[in-house]
Amino acid sequence: MQQRTTALDAGFVAALWSVSVAAYFAAGVRFDTSPFPAYIQFIDDTLLRERLLESIWYSHAHPPLLNVVVGLALRAFGDNAWTALALLFHALGLIAALGIFALALRLSGSRLAAYACTSLVVLSPGFVLYQNWLMYTFLELVLLVVSAVALYRFLDHQSSGWAVAFFSSLAALVLTRGFFHLGWFVLVAAYAIWAAQSRRQALSAAAVPLLLASLWYAKNYFYFGTFAASTMFGLGLSNIGTLTVPREDLAVLVEEGVVSPLALVSRYEQTALLFSASNDPPSGVPVLDLPRKSAGAFNYNFRPLIAINQQYASDSLAVIRHYPASYVIGVFIANRLFFSPSSMNEYFSPANRAAVEPFERVFNPLLYGVAAEARFIAQPHFGFDQPPSLEVNTSVALVIWSGLLLVLGWLRVRPAFVGPAPDDRRACITLGYLLFVLLYVYGLGTLVELGENYRYRFVAEPLFVVVTAVLAVDSVRALQNRWRRRG
Secondary structure (H helix, E strand, O other), X not given: OOOOOOHHHHXXXXXXXXXXXXXXXHHOOOOEOOOOOOOOOOOOXXXXXXXXXXXXXXXXXXXXXXXXXXXXXXXHHHHHHHHHHHHHHHHXXXXXXXXXXXXXXXXXXXXXXXXXHHHHHHOOHHHHHHHOEOOOHHHHHHHHHHHHHHHHHHHHHOOHHHHHHHHHHHHXXXXXXXXXXXXXXXXXXXXXXXXXXXXXXXXXXXXXXXXXXXXXXXXXXXXXXXXXXXXXXXXXXXXXXXXXXXXXXXXXXXXXXXXXXXXXXXXXXXXXXXXXXXXXOOXXXXXXXXXXXXXXXXXXXXXXXXXXXXXXXXXHHHHHHHOHHHHHHHHHHHHHHHOOOHHHOOXXXXXXXXXXXXXXXXXXXXXXXXXXXXXXXXXXXOOOOOOOOXXXXXXXXXHHHHHHHHHHHHHHHHHHOOOXXXXXXXXXXXXXXXXXXXXXXXXXXXXXXXXXXXXXHHOOXXXXXXXXXXXXXXXXXXXXXXXXXXX
């Protein structure tokens, strides 16, 4: 029997979210705006205030949505922008909580499971820390939850409004982070169109969001020669490719002409050298011409960085071909980080990390099967000769369950693709989408980057919990039916 969210359910979820906000606030968690404007994801604050549209349009390092949100807040609220952004992120947290509950309830048919899912996610330290961190990560999580709810509602009601909401959330993800590639959007859109009762309706709903997402790719290709949402792929790939190999081995490849001398330039220790590249002739657009932001941080939209990133990517791929064993080690470390608690991000403010420590002692064993105390390993930087500095807390239980979840999840949704259509086809199709997202986030989150892999996993954590709840409820019902037959 299909379960629906009632006003009472919504009230309880809102109360649960409020308890989470109040408890962590009392512990000392505050909205952290320290990433702005120094982090590489942000455009200079002066340009966002004074040349917003121009700077957004000509930026290329990252997709635009985060800077659009921050820029509009600065323009609309001035000195109160941080308060407005804190309220926005917390409102998104409430939307995520309601979405997780609705999704778990619809897919599992169990209110108990829905409340358990929502409680585990909303009360967890990771959810609270990212909700209080001015970055795109929490936006990704909310958009993924909204997309899953919208997909189910679209399949359930054949509503054009829900179809537009689904495809719009996919477009927003593409325009929030380059991790969610346009190709991913196309695959998911094709899946939803195939599953829809009216494919013409689904195609119509997908057209404008797909066009908007494609426009950003086309713009970057027209101006910068890169058909991508971000031009930063090379710097990320170098972490798991070039930097896992010792300098002396790379020097041999440079001498042989296999890689460029740029392979020996550290993006961390020689950053100024990257930004000393010539920018002739200037474009006349500040966001492209200024190597530094007004407060002194480097501007990764600096136009010469495009060619440098492309060279980093080319060199990293060549290094991986010549030293595949080093790449495998890098992927192994990325997996160790990926399956670590999402709350251990070193970029959170020290005050917020300290404030959630008592909660980690409860939730780390509950969610991940590990203690709150992390270990440290050497972060690759032209080999592994550096002292341990990379925080890691790998959960073997999470690794094992993740593999089982994908297998059991496929068996659960398989009837929607093979054989007669099941009675719960809408749930199966939506579960199939959740499994695809989990697999995509895992694959891309461990194969092309090494550093904050736990953050990459975090965005899909609510979907992981929902699928777990569905499988658990299915198992309980199967056991109950077996006992009834025996009785």
